[in-house]
Amino acid sequence: MFRRRRKSECHRIREIFAPYLDDRVTSVERDAVRYHIEICDDCQWELRSLAATVQLLSRVPVVAVSRSFTLAEAPPRQDWFPFAVPGMTRLRMATAAAVLVLAILLAGDFSGLLHTDVIVAADPADPGQQEQVVRDVEEPELPAEGEMPVLAVDDHRYEKPVAEEPVYPDYPSDQVGITQWVDQEEEIGNDFPGFVDIPGMVDAIPPTRKPYPWLLPFQIAFAVLVLVLGGANLLVRQRKRGLPQLKRS
Amino acid sequence: MTSYEEELIQQSKDGDLDSFNQLVERYEKQVYNLALRMLGNRQDAEDATQEIFILAWKSIRSFRGGTFRTWLFRTAANFCTDELRRKRIRQVDSLDAMFPEHNPLPSPTESPEDHLLREELSGLISQHLLCLAEEQRLVITLADLQGFSYEEIALITNSSIGTVRSRLNRGRANLRDLLLKNRELLPSEFRLYK
Numbered sequence: 411m412f413r414r415r416r417k418s419e420c421h422r423i424r425e426i427f428a429p430y431l432d433d434r435v436t437s438v439e440r441d442a443v444r445y446h447i448e449i450c451d452d453c454q455w456e457l458r459s460l461a462a463t464v465q466l467l468s469r470v471p472v473v474a475v476s477r478s479f480t481l482a483e484a485p486p487r488q489d490w491f492p493f494a495v496p497g498m499t500r501l502r503m504a505t506a507a508a509v510l511v512l513a514i515l516l517a518g519d520f521s522g523l524l525h526t527d528v529i530v531a532a533d534p535a536d537p538g539q540q541e542q543v544v545r546d547v548e549e550p551e552l553p554a555e556g557e558m559p560v561l562a563v564d565d566h567r568y569e570k571p572v573a574e575e576p577v578y579p580d581y582p583s584d585q586v587g588i589t590q591w592v593d594q595e596e597e598i599g600n601d602f603p604g605f606v607d608i609p610g611m612v613d614a615i616p617p618t619r620k621p622y623p624w625l626l627p628f629q630i631a632f633a634v635l636v637l638v639l640g641g642a643n644l645l646v647r648q649r650k651r652g653l654p655q656l657k658r659s
Numbered sequence: 660m661t662s663y664e665e666e667l668i669q670q671s672k673d674g675d676l677d678s679f680n681q682l683v684e685r686y687e688k689q690v691y692n693l694a695l696r697m698l699g700n701r702q703d704a705e706d707a708t709q710e711i712f713i714l715a716w717k718s719i720r721s722f723r724g725g726t727f728r729t730w731l732f733r734t735a736a737n738f739c740t741d742e743l744r745r746k747r748i749r750q751v752d753s754l755d756a757m758f759p760e761h762n763p764l765p766s767p768t769e770s771p772e773d774h775l776l777r778e779e780l781s782g783l784i785s786q787h788l789l790c791l792a793e794e795q796r797l798v799i800t801l802a803d804l805q806g807f808s809y810e811e812i813a814l815i816t817n818s819s820i821g822t823v824r825s826r827l828n829r830g831r832a833n834l835r836d837l838l839l840k841n842r843e844l845l846p847s848e849f850r851l852y853k
Binding site for chain 2: 424425426427428429432434456459460462463464466467468469470471472473474475476477478479480481482483656
């Protein structure tokens with residue numbers, strides 16, 4: 411029973427050896443340690459050996475640094491972008507480029523520059539050709555001089571009313587002023603003898619302009635890109651606010 | 660912390676790199692020695708020291724009063740602990756780890772023999788320090804090699820003073836046991852026999 415009691419006492423005293431050696435104990439703890447090591451050889455040796463270890467550690471020299479660890483400001487980077495603007499990072503350049511492309515796409519859309527002609531096919535019996543994009547329509551061959559132009563006649567849709575051939579002047583004259591002459595021409599419309607009918611296009615619905623099918627996905631993609639890059643710009647600006655960039659040596 | 664140091668810290672917070680570099684010059688030796696004792700070789704210690712100061716520069720605005728040295732060493736201790744974790748994954752060992760440092764020139768006051776003995780002893784202690792558990796190594800380095808108080812160590816390691824005392828006690832006892840295995844290499848006054 412006494413041995414067990416002494417063992418727990420030794421354990422308790424050894425717990426405060428480190429602060430005792432560093433003079434970080436209260437006077438009561440100091441007296442307790444001093445009293446205990448007088449009666450306990452094991453703890454006395456333990457304390458002496460720990461004191462020797464601390465002394466050995468104090469002999470370890472401080473190692474001199476072989477180089478300086480001061481930080482240097484990074485020089486402005488040579489940007490790969492050929493038209494780099496001074497003071498603009500790659501991220502900013504990319505954002506500006508994305509905004510520019512998006513603006514071009516939107517402007518082209520609104521102005522109709524990026525639209526194409528679409529007509530409905532003349533023959534509804536052919537469902538595969540309900541819509542047909544007309545591009546590069548060949549110029550029809552004009553009839554030779556002196557020949558009468560042949561008006562296209564729809565043979566299976568409806569009876570085309572035969573219009574009376576209007577009398578029209580070839581040019582404004584003293585009797586017909588310029589305004590009346592233009593009005594007459596408008597009345598005449600497509601029946602004007604100079605009008606050349608294109609076979610197969612007589613009954614076609616007049617072409618409407620629609621945007622290219624790739625335009626909308628591109629607009630959406632660039633809008634998303636602009637948002638992402640803009641957000642990244644804000645984050646980077648907040649992080650690096652005021653701190654110069656560093657150079658690793 | 661002196662008022663001049665406070666001034667340097669404030670200027671560093673305002674983005675003045677020159678002021679921060681003055682702080683670096685004040686503490687680079689201590690930080691390097693901590694990194695060397697923790698990581699065990701010179702190259703890793705140099706890289707770690709550089710990274711620690713870069714980290715400190717980036718987060719200088721998060722320093723809100725208190726002791727700058729404690730704040731800096733907390734950054735250093737955390738970095739070294741993370742680095743050891745990464746190293747354990749990479750399992751990179753080098754011969755440098757066995758002989759962590761050499762001070763080539765003896766001081767004018769000691770003989771070449773004493774210098775050699777001191778170097779051997781230093782190498783032996785460094786080698787055995789690396790065998791200790793990380794938290795014990797950190798506490799011993801801070802307390803016995805760098806002279807930090809228990810309160811400062813508690814702040815650096817983010818633990819209680821009781822934990823610091825306990826780690827220091829166990830760490831010293833473990834180091835002593837390791838050193839006693841190579842008793843013949845110790846100076847005669849330290850060859851303790853039971």
